Amino acid sequence: MLKNIGEWARDGRMTAPSIDKPDRGEKEKDFTMMTFRASGAGTMRQIGNFLWQLNTSPIPVRVSEFTLATHKEGTDDL
Numbered sequence: 876m877l878k879n880i881g882e883w884a885r886d887g888r889m890t891a892p893s894i895d896k897p898d899r900g901e902k903e904k905d906f907t908m909m910t911f912r913a914s915g916a917g918t919m920r921q922i923g924n925f926l927w928q929l930n931t932s933p934i935p936v937r938v939s940e941f942t943l944a945t946h947k948e949g950t951d952d953l
Contacts, residue, residue: 879934880913887924889917906935918951 877894884892892915900907917925922943929936946952 876909876911876934879932880911883925883928883932884913884915884917886928887917887921889915889921889925891915910939916946917953919953922953 877896880892880894884890892913895912897909897911900909902908915922915925926938929938943953
């Protein structure tokens with residue numbers, strides 16, 4: 876998953892994301908749930924492409940929390 880997150884960001888042309896290594900996985904039904912925290916920067920289009928990669932991934936991925944902020948008010952630098 877770490878490799879995929881980096882590839883999705885690169886494919887979306889975002890800056891390389893900072894990814895916290897996950898804690899141990901928790902068993903949830905037939906899956907092992909792992910929580911990853913990633914932060915990156917890019918334009919709205921780049922972040923949209925990254926989220927599209929997550930959404931269309933063949934690996935089951937669920938985004939439980941998402942925060943979006945600008946570096947400078949009134950710019951497309953997120």
